[in-house]
Amino acid sequence: MYMENFYVIESEDNPSIFCDAEKGLIEMEGRSLPENVDTFYNPVIEWVREYLKNPMPKTTVRFGFVYINSSSSKKILEILMLLKKLLPDNDLKIIWNYLPEDEDMYDEGMDFAKMTQLDFDFKITSE
Amino acid sequence: MFKKALVIFVLLLGLPSCIGIMVILSNGNFQGSDPEVWNQHATESYNQGNYAEAARFYNKRAFYFWENNKLDEAADSFISSVKANEKIGNQNAVMHIYNNLGQIYFDKGLYERSEDYFLQNLAISREQDRRHNIASGLINIANVRNELGDYDAAIDALQEAEAIAREVNDMTLLRNSYAMLAQAHERIGEDSKSKGYFDLYYALERKLQEEQMQRSQKEAKQRISHAETKAKRAETEKELTREELGESEKTLQITRQTLDEVEEVSRERQLQINLLNKEKQLQDEQLKRQQAVRNGLIIFGILLAIVAALILHNYLQKKKANRLLSKSNQEISEQNDEIAKKNKELQKTYFQIKKQNKNISASIAYAQRIQQAMLSNDQNLKKHLPESFIYYKPRDIVSGDFYWFSEVELTDLNSSKKTGKGLVIACVDCTGHGVPGAFMSMIGINLLENITSKGVETAGKILEELHTSIRKSLRQHKNDNRDGMELSVCVIREEQKVLEYAGAKSPLFYINNDGSHFIKGDPAPIGGIQPEPKREFTNHRINVISPTTFYLFTDGYADQFGGPNGYKFSTRKLRNLLMENSIDRLDQQKDVLDKNFISWKNKKHKQLDDVLVMGFTI
Numbered sequence: 001m002y003m004e005n006f007y008v009i010e011s012e013d014n015p016s017i018f019c020d021a022e023k024g025l026i027e028m029e030g031r032s033l034p035e036n037v038d039t040f041y042n043p044v045i046e047w048v049r050e051y052l053k054n055p056m057p058k059t060t061v062r063f064g065f066v067y068i069n070s071s072s073s074k075k076i077l078e079i080l081m082l083l084k085k086l087l088p089d090n091d092l093k094i095i096w097n098y099l100p101e102d103e104d105m106y107d108e109g110m111d112f113a114k115m116t117q118l119d120f121d122f123k124i125t126s127e
Numbered sequence: 128m129f130k131k132a133l134v135i136f137v138l139l140l141g142l143p144s145c146i147g148i149m150v151i152l153s154n155g156n157f158q159g160s161d162p163e164v165w166n167q168h169a170t171e172s173y174n175q176g177n178y179a180e181a182a183r184f185y186n187k188r189a190f191y192f193w194e195n196n197k198l199d200e201a202a203d204s205f206i207s208s209v210k211a212n213e214k215i216g217n218q219n220a221v222m223h224i225y226n227n228l229g230q231i232y233f234d235k236g237l238y239e240r241s242e243d244y245f246l247q248n249l250a251i252s253r254e255q256d257r258r259h260n261i262a263s264g265l266i267n268i269a270n271v272r273n274e275l276g277d278y279d280a281a282i283d284a285l286q287e288a289e290a291i292a293r294e295v296n297d298m299t300l301l302r303n304s305y306a307m308l309a310q311a312h313e314r315i316g317e318d319s320k321s322k323g324y325f326d327l328y329y330a331l332e333r334k335l336q337e338e339q340m341q342r343s344q345k346e347a348k349q350r351i352s353h354a355e356t357k358a359k360r361a362e363t364e365k366e367l368t369r370e371e372l373g374e375s376e377k378t379l380q381i382t383r384q385t386l387d388e389v390e391e392v393s394r395e396r397q398l399q400i401n402l403l404n405k406e407k408q409l410q411d412e413q414l415k416r417q418q419a420v421r422n423g424l425i426i427f428g429i430l431l432a433i434v435a436a437l438i439l440h441n442y443l444q445k446k447k448a449n450r451l452l453s454k455s456n457q458e459i460s461e462q463n464d465e466i467a468k469k470n471k472e473l474q475k476t477y478f479q480i481k482k483q484n485k486n487i488s489a490s491i492a493y494a495q496r497i498q499q500a501m502l503s504n505d506q507n508l509k510k511h512l513p514e515s516f517i518y519y520k521p522r523d524i525v526s527g528d529f530y531w532f533s534e535v536e537l538t539d540l541n542s543s544k545k546t547g548k549g550l551v552i553a554c555v556d557c558t559g560h561g562v563p564g565a566f567m568s569m570i571g572i573n574l575l576e577n578i579t580s581k582g583v584e585t586a587g588k589i590l591e592e593l594h595t596s597i598r599k600s601l602r603q604h605k606n607d608n609r610d611g612m613e614l615s616v617c618v619i620r621e622e623q624k625v626l627e628y629a630g631a632k633s634p635l636f637y638i639n640n641d642g643s644h645f646i647k648g649d650p651a652p653i654g655g656i657q658p659e660p661k662r663e664f665t666n667h668r669i670n671v672i673s674p675t676t677f678y679l680f681t682d683g684y685a686d687q688f689g690g691p692n693g694y695k696f697s698t699r700k701l702r703n704l705l706m707e708n709s710i711d712r713l714d715q716q717k718d719v720l721d722k723n724f725i726s727w728k729n730k731k732h733k734q735l736d737d738v739l740v741m742g743f744t745i
Contacts, residue, residue, distance in 0.1 A: 033735060033736065037558075037559075037609075038607075042607075066695070067686050067688070067695065067735065069558075069560075069682075069686075069735075069736055070556050070557070070558045070559075070611075070612070070613050070632075070652065070682070071558035071559050071609075071610070073613075073632075073652065074558060074609040074610070074611060074652060074654070074655040074656070075609060077652075077655065077656060078609060078655070078656050081656055081658050084658075099694075101697070101699075102695065102697065103697065103698065103699055104682070104685055104686065104695065104697055104698050107647065107698075110650070111632060111650030111651075112650070114650040115650050115651055115658065116658065
């Protein structure tokens, strides 16, 4: 079954999003403070739901956030909880990129890891 | 003209014959001058059975080498030639070649071989009974034998030679025989015999010389008389030629006269021709002039036609352009009308939007008043906590961040008995900012009022109740609403000198005599999805022994982009900033926070989120 890629170009208020079903890849990068989190994140959530119906054996999720406001944070948590359903039948790898010295983003990642009980691979983004 | 033609004619006649001569020459020379090519040719000829040709070229090669003193090669070629000549039975040639070979080996000093060839030569001479050859051959043999020191044999040969020479009356041969006999006898010591032969030789030699002289004189005389006859004949020929010349001259004169006449005639003709030519030229020019006039007229006509066509075309074009112009004018005016209409519409829309904006702004401004009314001001907080500040800086007019504090009844965790009064302080960041944030803050304030009005057990319990209440009031278990808040709650139990803290994704920072302390809070927010069965928040108890300043803040301050590189300010920097200024009065600290925020944000960056920082000292 063919699934179209989903992508959003980065702006001042929203991150770039790139979802590739064939590669089992989901990437989000940048700032997240969209005016309306629902209109921004619901299509991603829809895509993930669709993907879960026919996922790749291995799925890689890479986050490279610089800023997440509290509403976005809730949507990301929801996406992560959806992706958690891939386990244990499929492989799920979550990479959390953060800028050097951005402890706040590291903490944010840690919070997600704790909340979801998923393994996060923390990696400093080299600029 | 005539002469030239003649010369060319002669040349034409002569040329083929010249070519013919050249062909003959090259034919004769076709083997070139390379003796090896001759040899090759000879060998080929021999193999093809053409022995005469083979012999000819072997000889040619032999003589060439002999002349160049290459005796071995010469001998080889002669031997080859002998074979070829024998094939065709040319004994005469063979005889001569044997003689040549004898000579060559004699010159090389190979006397035995030389003698051998001379003997073979002699044999053929004898066979053919050539007396002269026999005699000269014998002399050659004697000569060789002399060199071999075989004088007796030499003498034998010479005696036979002498006899033959006398027989054929060849004085030269005889003389040579005598000379050699004298020499041979001298060698073997027979001096008297030698002398006898020498005398004979001498006498004969003188006689021969005399005869030679006489012959020479006779020849000279003959030559003179011959020359005289020739001279006489030449004289006669000369006279004859002179007569011939005279005749030729006459003919020439006649010819010249005829030529003159002819020239005269041709000159007249030329004149006539010239005249005719001139007439013709005149006629041509006239014709040309006429043509020029005609052409001019034609060109003029064409030009006239073109000009006319151009004018017509221009006229039509203009007419068309005018038509188009009027049409486009019409269109433009139509468009103008359209634009004007659109403009009017736009203006209308603009005013509408302006009006709407004004209305919205007005309503938000009014909403702000409501929000402000609901938020107690920091003066109120000062009533409870004299050393305190609230740095509150909404991004928009209304805010998603809010602070809340209230005096509450404290209840015992186990017995639910009231244990006294306490102060609850909350620093809240609602999801969203602006109007939606403000809505959430209204809900938040209401819920906090409700939860605490029943009495407060712990800070953690406040958060837990808040979470369930939000989920319930927003029906989040039924829909996909994920709104909620992140907040820090403090409960001050003054009597027990205790501060309780619980954080939903929101920290507590405090500074006392021991230094600074940071509690991150729990990772779970208030509201939104709840993966775990029950959401619980950690309740931190802090004993306040010495004066301690507590700080609560939402993420707006730390997350603000700015500075020299456009980075986030960060929680760490905020903590450091608070630490650096912790000795100051809290009002001053608020000023520092504000100044720092404005300078960090600078003009390049807009405020990202609502900002709220609270501080108080117990």
